[in-house]
Amino acid sequence: MIRIAIGGLSKEKMEQAILKINNEDIKVIVSNDFEGGQMLLKKEVDYYFGACNSGGGAAIALLIGLVGYTNCVTIVKNGERANRDKIKETVNMGKIVYGMAVEAIEETVPMLIEAIINKIKVEK
Numbered sequence: 586m587i588r589i590a591i592g593g594l595s596k597e598k599m600e601q602a603i604l605k606i607n608n609e610d611i612k613v614i615v616s617n618d619f620e621g622g623q624m625l626l627k628k629e630v631d632y633y634f635g636a637c638n639s640g641g642g643a644a645i646a647l648l649i650g651l652v653g654y655t656n657c658v659t660i661v662k663n664g665e666r667a668n669r670d671k672i673k674e675t676v677n678m679g680k681i682v683y684g685m686a687v688e689a690i691e692e693t694v695p696m697l698i699e700a701i702i703n704k705i706k707v708e709k
Contacts, residue, residue, distance in 0.1 A: 644684030
């Protein structure tokens with residue numbers, strides 16, 4: 586089971602992008618950044634996805650303070666397109682917090698989930 590907390594702007598859009606993948610091994614918890622960070626620290630979730638207008642500010646700023654800068658990454662900034670290789674690289678590096686621009690949610694989330702699933706398959 587992959588447990589993902591989501592927060593930031595457009596949580597409903599983020600949740601729908603994850604649910605659209607239609608994978609019963611993915612559990613989505615709609616939260617806010619503080620709750621999501623607490624859940625990560627308590628190992629109640631495996632990942633946190635956040636969105637904001639820039640992709641790096643409010644999307645993950647609090648999480649950087651809670652779980653550490655080295656665990657977090659802005660995956661897509663405002664005006665950028667999702668990059669499958671960058672996403673795969675950051676997932677394989679062990680990042681657990683992903684920030685993205687609101688405009689990139691629908692494109693980014695499927696690539697991110699795919700990279701996470703592939704990492705888990707390799708680890709088994």
